[in-house]
Amino acid sequence: MEATAYAYLAAGFGAGLVILGAAFGIGKLASSAMEASGRQPEVAGAVRTSMIIAAALIEGATFFALAICILLALK
Amino acid sequence: MTDSLTPPDSLQTSLADTTAVAARHGEEFDFNHLLEHLYDSRTLEFPGGHWDIPAFPPVQIGGLTIDLSITKHVFFLLLAAVLLTAAAVTASRRIRKNAVPTGFANLVEVFVVFIRDEIVLTTMGPAGLKYTPFILTTFLYILIMNLLGLVPFGASATGNISVTAGLALVAFVMIQVAAIRAQGLSHYLAHFTGGVAWWLWPIMIPIEILGIFTKAFALCMRLFANMSGGHIVILALLGFIFLAKSIYFAPIPVIFVVAINLLEVLVAFIQAYVFAMLTALFMGLGIPQGEEEHGH
Numbered sequence: 333m334e335a336t337a338y339a340y341l342a343a344g345f346g347a348g349l350v351i352l353g354a355a356f357g358i359g360k361l362a363s364s365a366m367e368a369s370g371r372q373p374e375v376a377g378a379v380r381t382s383m384i385i386a387a388a389l390i391e392g393a394t395f396f397a398l399a400i401c402i403l404l405a406l407k
Numbered sequence: 408m409t410d411s412l413t414p415p416d417s418l419q420t421s422l423a424d425t426t427a428v429a430a431r432h433g434e435e436f437d438f439n440h441l442l443e444h445l446y447d448s449r450t451l452e453f454p455g456g457h458w459d460i461p462a463f464p465p466v467q468i469g470g471l472t473i474d475l476s477i478t479k480h481v482f483f484l485l486l487a488a489v490l491l492t493a494a495a496v497t498a499s500r501r502i503r504k505n506a507v508p509t510g511f512a513n514l515v516e517v518f519v520v521f522i523r524d525e526i527v528l529t530t531m532g533p534a535g536l537k538y539t540p541f542i543l544t545t546f547l548y549i550l551i552m553n554l555l556g557l558v559p560f561g562a563s564a565t566g567n568i569s570v571t572a573g574l575a576l577v578a579f580v581m582i583q584v585a586a587i588r589a590q591g592l593s594h595y596l597a598h599f600t601g602g603v604a605w606w607l608w609p610i611m612i613p614i615e616i617l618g619i620f621t622k623a624f625a626l627c628m629r630l631f632a633n634m635s636g637g638h639i640v641i642l643a644l645l646g647f648i649f650l651a652k653s654i655y656f657a658p659i660p661v662i663f664v665v666a667i668n669l670l671e672v673l674v675a676f677i678q679a680y681v682f683a684m685l686t687a688l689f690m691g692l693g694i695p696q697g698e699e700e701h702g703h
Contacts, residue, residue, distance in 0.1 A: 381525075388681040392625060395632030402639070406439070 343405035347398065354394040358387050436649045441642045445635055447480045447567055452560050480564040487551040487564070491544070522546055526684050530691035534589065538690060541581060546683035549574065553634060553675035557668060565678075566635040568627070575627035578686045583619070586693025595693070622689055626682060633678045637671040 333341075365383040369376040451458045462476035477485075498515035502508050508516050522543045527535050549565060556563020564570045587595045599615040600608050644660045644667070 384677060385681060385684065388629070388677055391633065392629030392681075395636060396628055398636065399628065399632050406442075 339404045343401045346401040346404065350394055350397040350401065354390060357390045361386050361390070436646070438643065438646050441646050442639070444562075444642060445566055445638055447478045449476075449478055451479055451482055454560060479562050480567045480570060483552065483555055483562055483564040484570065487548060487555055491547055491551055495547075518547065519543060522683065526687045530684070530687040531585075531694055532691070532696055534694050534696075535585075535687070535691060538581070538585060538687070542683050542687050545574070545578070545686060546679050549630065549682055550675065550679035553679055554672070556634065556638065557671055557675065563634050563638065565630055566638055568631045571627045571631040571634075574630070574682070575623045578626055578682075578689075579619070579623035582622070582686065582689045582693065585690040589694040598693075622685075626685060630678055630682055633674055637667065637674055641667055641671070 361383060365379050368379050449460050449462060451460060460477050460479075460482070462474075465472045465474040494511075494515060498508075498512040501510075501512035502516065505512075523536070523539050526546075527539045527542055531538065552565045552570075553563055555561045556566060565574075583595075586598075590598070599612050601611045601615055603611050641664050644664050647660045648654075648657045
């Protein structure tokens with residue numbers, strides 16, 4: 333296969349791996365946020381804010397890797 | 408070319424022009440044609456046509472040749488700045504006249520109070536109140552730029568890595584300025600050693616210096632990738648209509664595109680909030696809160 337084909341293949345695999353990591357991380361985060369809100373409904377607001385911030389940070393790291401995949405796919 | 412390749416006149420947009428041109432040349436549909444909507448360009452599109460912005464020759468500033476002509480993203484930068492200034496001046500005039508604001512001034516006050524109480528006070532404490540205008544400008548400017556990308560014929564300037572790099576550069580400078588103003592220059596430089604034994608300094612100091620750059624770099628990449636990623640997904644979904652070569656396939660991707668556009672509105676707010684919040688957080692890390700010894 334020529335280099336471009338490898339690049340497209342790598343971009344596809346890379347994007348899949350990236351979303352695996354991101355979904356796992358954010359899923360764990362959301363589950364603990366749900367449990368905390370269930371135990372103590374009065375802190376649900378603060379928990380929700382922290383959850384959104386942490387999710388945005390995890391997604392930021394995801395997008396680093398995704399940008400590399402896009403660079404590969406656009407070659 | 409069959410009729411189903413050219414959309415009906417009511418759907419004539421520059422998007423259709425692109426594929427019509429490509430179809431006339433007999434090319435296969437290429438996603439890169441669609442992706443050109445994300446890149447900066449010298450033509451502004453508005454309902455009814457487009458305008459090729461005239462470019463003036465590059466300017467020499469002390470040995471560097473910089474092209475200062477206005478492109479699409481620069482236009483939206485300026486537009487967001489004008490909108491923000493107009494909103495802020497109008498709201499402040501109305502609040503000055505009437506201490507209990509109503510209507511538009513009330514809306515702006517909601518944002519100001521939110522930034523001051525939730526972001527500045529919680530991360531920087533009372534010593535950080537003088538940085539409230541900066542954090543407020545950061546949040547509102549990024550928010551307006553993000554939202555301008557979602558209206559028809561708009562483009563989000565924050566989808567351009569140069570723009571987010573500029574914003575991250577300003578945030579980087581302000582983080583160092585806040586730390587130096589609060590701690591003094593000698594304390595700020597001593598912070599680079601990280602409080603370890605002196606023989607670890609050759610390892611610690613480069614890591615610390617790298618650390619201050621990675622924070623700003625992460626700010627830049629996060630905003631850029633979130634904004635352009637959303638637009639890429641929307642364009643890719645719309646591209647499926649052209650891949651299917653039939654206008655009757657259009658409703659399915661269009662429904663998804665509407666859903667993703669709504670998600671993009673949420674992401675616009677969240678990313679502006681995260682950028683402002685992280686900038687305030689990093690500035691707050693440099694401002695000693697009084698009772699901390701040498702926290703890290």
